[in-house]
Amino acid sequence: xxxxxxxxxxxxxxxxxxxxxxxxxxxxxxxxxxxxxxxxxxxxxxxxxxxxxxxxxxxxxxxxxxxxxxxxxxxxxxxxxxxxxxxxxxxxxxxxxxxxxxxxxxxxxxxxxxxxxxxxxxxxxxxxxxxxxxxxxxxxxxxxxxxxxxxxxxxxxxxxxxxxxxxxxxxxxxxxxxxxxxxxxxxxxxxxxxxxxxxxxxxxxxxxxxxxxxxxxxxxxxxxxxxxxxxxxxxxxxxxxxxxxxxxxxxxxxxxxxxxxxxxxxxxxxxxxxxxxxxxxxxxxxxxxxxxxxxxxxxxxxxxxxxxxxxxxxxxxxxxxxxxxxxxxxxxxxxxxxxxxxxxxxxxxxxxxxxxxxxxxx
Amino acid sequence: xxxxxxxxxxxxxxxxxxxxxxxxxxxxxxxxxxxxxxxxxxxxxxxxxxxxxxxxxxxxxxxxxxxxxxxxxxxxxxxxxxxxxxxxxxxxxxxxxxxxxxxxxxxxxxxxxxxxxxxxxxxxxxxxxxxxxxxxxxxxxxxxxxxxxxxxxxxxxxxxxxxxxxxxxxxxxxxxxxxxxxxxxxxxxxxxxxxxxxxxxxxxxxxxxxxxxxxxxxxxxxxxxxxxxxxxxxxxxxxxxxxxxxxxxxxxxxxxxxxxxxxxxxxxxxxxxxxxxxxxxxxxxxxxxxxxxxxxxxxxxxxxxxxxxxxxxxxxxxxxxxxxxxxxxxxxxxxxxxxxxxxxxxxxxxxxxxxxxxxxxx
Numbered sequence: 012x013x014x015x016x017x018x019x020x021x022x023x024x025x026x027x028x029x030x031x032x033x034x035x036x037x038x039x040x041x042x043x044x045x046x047x048x049x050x051x052x053x054x055x056x057x058x059x060x061x062x063x064x065x066x067x068x069x070x071x072x073x074x075x076x077x078x079x080x081x082x083x084x085x086x087x088x089x090x091x092x093x094x095x096x097x098x099x100x101x102x103x104x105x106x107x108x109x110x111x112x113x114x115x116x117x118x119x120x121x122x123x124x125x126x127x128x129x130x131x132x133x134x135x136x137x138x139x140x141x142x143x144x145x146x147x148x149x150x151x152x153x154x155x156x157x158x159x160x161x162x163x164x165x166x167x168x169x170x171x172x173x174x175x176x177x178x179x180x181x182x183x184x185x186x187x188x189x190x191x192x193x194x195x196x197x198x199x200x201x202x203x204x205x206x207x208x209x210x211x212x213x214x215x216x217x218x219x220x221x222x223x224x225x226x227x228x229x230x231x232x233x234x235x236x237x238x239x240x241x242x243x244x245x246x247x248x249x250x251x252x253x254x255x256x257x258x259x260x261x262x263x264x265x266x267x268x269x270x271x272x273x274x275x276x277x278x279x280x281x282x283x284x285x286x287x288x289x290x291x292x293x294x295x296x297x298x299x300x301x302x303x304x305x306x307x308x309x310x311x312x313x314x315x316x317x318x319x320x321x322x323x324x325x326x327x328x329x330x331x332x333x334x335x336x337x338x339x340x341x342x343x344x345x346x347x348x349x350x351x352x353x354x355x356x357x358x359x360x361x362x363x364x365x366x367x368x369x370x371x372x373x
Numbered sequence: 374x375x376x377x378x379x380x381x382x383x384x385x386x387x388x389x390x391x392x393x394x395x396x397x398x399x400x401x402x403x404x405x406x407x408x409x410x411x412x413x414x415x416x417x418x419x420x421x422x423x424x425x426x427x428x429x430x431x432x433x434x435x436x437x438x439x440x441x442x443x444x445x446x447x448x449x450x451x452x453x454x455x456x457x458x459x460x461x462x463x464x465x466x467x468x469x470x471x472x473x474x475x476x477x478x479x480x481x482x483x484x485x486x487x488x489x490x491x492x493x494x495x496x497x498x499x500x501x502x503x504x505x506x507x508x509x510x511x512x513x514x515x516x517x518x519x520x521x522x523x524x525x526x527x528x529x530x531x532x533x534x535x536x537x538x539x540x541x542x543x544x545x546x547x548x549x550x551x552x553x554x555x556x557x558x559x560x561x562x563x564x565x566x567x568x569x570x571x572x573x574x575x576x577x578x579x580x581x582x583x584x585x586x587x588x589x590x591x592x593x594x595x596x597x598x599x600x601x602x603x604x605x606x607x608x609x610x611x612x613x614x615x616x617x618x619x620x621x622x623x624x625x626x627x628x629x630x631x632x633x634x635x636x637x638x639x640x641x642x643x644x645x646x647x648x649x650x651x652x653x654x655x656x657x658x659x660x661x662x663x664x665x666x667x668x669x670x671x672x673x674x675x676x677x678x679x680x681x682x683x684x685x686x687x688x689x690x691x692x693x694x695x696x697x698x699x700x701x702x703x704x705x706x707x708x709x710x711x712x713x714x715x716x717x718x719x720x721x722x723x724x725x726x727x728x729x730x731x732x733x734x735x
Contacts, residue, residue, distance in 0.1 A: 012412060014399040014621070021403055023614060035397030035618070037376040039566055041383055041696045050374060073568070074436035077613035078590045085588075109589045198614055204401055206435070206568055206616035225587040226447075227471045228440045249701075251439035252385060252560055254568035256397070257619065259376070334403045339611075 017328070018355070020364050021336035022150050022309055023176070024198035024205050025352035027264065031203045034263035035256055042253040050262050051253070057265035061201070061273065062193060062211045063184035068235060071261055072208040073254050076175040079194025079208030080109055082229040083171050086212070086220045087192060088113040092141035095120060097128040101151035101339045102173055106144050113225060124342065125311070127304040128156035134164050143168045148177035151339035153300040153311035153348065155181065162189025169216050175199060178209065179268055180280045180308035180352060191216040200280065200308055202353025203264035206257040281307045283356040287349065290365045299346050308356065310349045311338070320344045323371050331367040379690070380717070382726050383698035384512050384671055385538070386560035386567050387714035389626065393565045396625035397618055404615040412624050413615070419627035423563070423635065424555060424573045425546035430597060433623055434570040435616050438537045441556025441570030442471055444591040445533050448574070448582050449554060450475040454503035457482060459490040463513035463701045464535055468506050475587060486704065487673070489666040490518035496526050505530045510539035513701035515662040515673035515710065517543065524551025531578050537561060540571065541630055542642045542670035542714060553578040562642065562670055564715025565626035568619040643669045645718040649711065652727045661708050670718065672711045673700070682706045685733055693729040
């Protein structure tokens with residue numbers, strides 16, 4: 012089967028860093044091999060840096076970002092717990108569904124899509140929720156919300172945050188901002204193929220965890236022994252077979268990012284996003300996300316009147332081998348999502364996509 | 374970090390087929406790219422062949438084999454259902470834990486480890502269970518059980534089968550044997566890196582499924598639309614971001630197997646396993662699994678008196694770059710597990726491991 016090269020400028024996956032792809036060609040290691048355990052330890056240490064945390068329990072879960080969301084709720088929601096969810100897009104909605112399946116009494120705080128989370132409204136939605144949950148960078152709308160403000164006034168609640176599209180793309184400081192539980196994905200600004208969910212949980216949340224959660228696969232109490240978070244490499248116990256090739260690839264992607272330096276990586280994403288958003292507005296296109304809250308790594312733009320969204324996306328793919336995303340939910344055909352993530356956060360990518368749009372929209 | 378080449382002769386992962394590794398170097402595709410959807414369709418079609426099924430709902434779940442077990446129970450166990458589990462090793466035990474978390478009233482039927490499932494005892498354990506669950510090839514003991522006999526007399530119960538270590542290694546005929554729900558892994562006889570769980574469920578089981586299972590990530594009702602099982606490529610809806618690199622690798626591994634032909638692949642595993650088991654017995658070593666029920670792809674052998682299990686495994690790894698497995702559970706230090714799976718099911722591998730054992734045990 013002939014696999015074409017695509018410029019992956021959608022909401023993810025992005026094209027991986029070359030080193031992350033190259034790592035797949037290394038010999039496969041067993042999941043209990045001492046060399047793999049060292050590679051896993053290094054991976055966890057690098058994940059702590061991109062999360063901005065000292066949490067011992069910072070690990071790549073063996074499934075995609077959505078399983079990270081499930082792990083976050085299934086380990087922390089006790090039957091009947093009040094969980095306040097800030098809903099300003101698809102992933103906030105999904106949080107409500109997942110939390111409810113874990114036995115939560117969900118209190119959704121609805122927002123207009125395209126707007127950031129209204130911190131005051133979320134904090135005052137319930138007097139003493141067990142958990143407050145929010146999405147840092149809403150992949151469905153391209154909006155950034157103020158997690159630090161939520162963390163500052165969360166009270167006794169645990170703060171549970173989706174950082175799938177923010178991690179390694181924009182500033183993220185889990186510890187400084189009071190994030191108790193966080194999950195992410197590899198396939199966006201980390202620049203690695205999809206398949207793992209970088210996850211972090213602090214002692215405060217771990218101590219309140221569900222002793223026997225509804226999920227065995229995502230049970231952090233069982234997983235802890237496997238990744239050796241508390242006991243060091245010596246105390247590893249078998250839980251499940253880790254996806255060793257994916258972990259090796261993640262290791263390489265993280266090393267690439269930290270070699271450049273996180274502030275430089277954030278700046279690169281910021282610059283590319285601004286260049287794209289300026290270019291789109293110069294062309295008379297209208298951005299969807301609220302001004303002042305736009306993500307640089309994921310730009311949402313309104314499909315112009317009289318233009319068919321799918322036709323344009325098909326032409327971009329077939330003529331330019333460029334993938335961009337449709338909108339999400341009610342905006343499926345009225346919004347496009349353009350991602351510049353990981354290795355694609357460059358001026359060259361911006362030139363490519365703008366030139367292709369000029370061609371296709373002409 | 375220097376990654377050594379290992380001969381992965383443990384209980385899995387095995388060394389991948391070269392084509393499965395090479396596929397990782399193909400350009401990464403988006404999870405909704407038409408080329409990826411075609412690749413996914415072909416992967417599902419090939420999975421049907423290795424499962425021996427016509428089930429439309431045959432897919433690679435986006436997590437490892439253990440998540441396949443969770444998906445099997447979480448989608449089929451209704452609160453309070455009686456689930457009879459044949460326990461003749463670690464993975465039967467795990468089934469009991471997972472099923473209980475899904476709300477089952479679990480009826481374990483215990484066996485001595487190393488023995489196959491006693492079909493009569495399992496079938497008579499309860500008058501009318503909702504589910505009967507068993508492991509086809511117990512990875513912890515190296516034992517094969519008679520799934521066809523369970524299927525023939527299962528009555529109205531659903532038959533749920535773990536085929537993690539059997540798929541593509543020994544004969545497996547899901548439809549002929551009456552398997553209603555089955556899960557497997559990629560990292561054993563399929564010869565692909567760990568990270569996906571080949572899964573199959575027939576109409577009978579799907580119709581009895583839990584409408585809103587405790588897991589969102591593994592909810593087959595939601596997943597169905599994503600992989601397009603019923604609707605064809607046209608009807609794909611977004612559920613989660615598929616691990617596209619892993620799926621491409623699985624596609625290549627399956628193509629390699631079906632190119633050789635399943636009966637030839639089974640025969641190759643059978644021949645390699647017999648050669649190894651004969652060689653071990655010639656050396657005075659005692660096999661652990663009951664005679665007549667031994668898996669060719671995974672051989673269990675007793676650690677000789679006066680020999681330290683860990684010392685031998687360490688010497689094999691450091692001197693010969695060969696990984697074998699410790700035993701499981703109570704047999705952790707008294708049994709070794711030697712796998713000859715996928716590309717390693719060859720006479721050359723047998724020579725390597727026997728020569729290395731001769732050296733290390735000398």
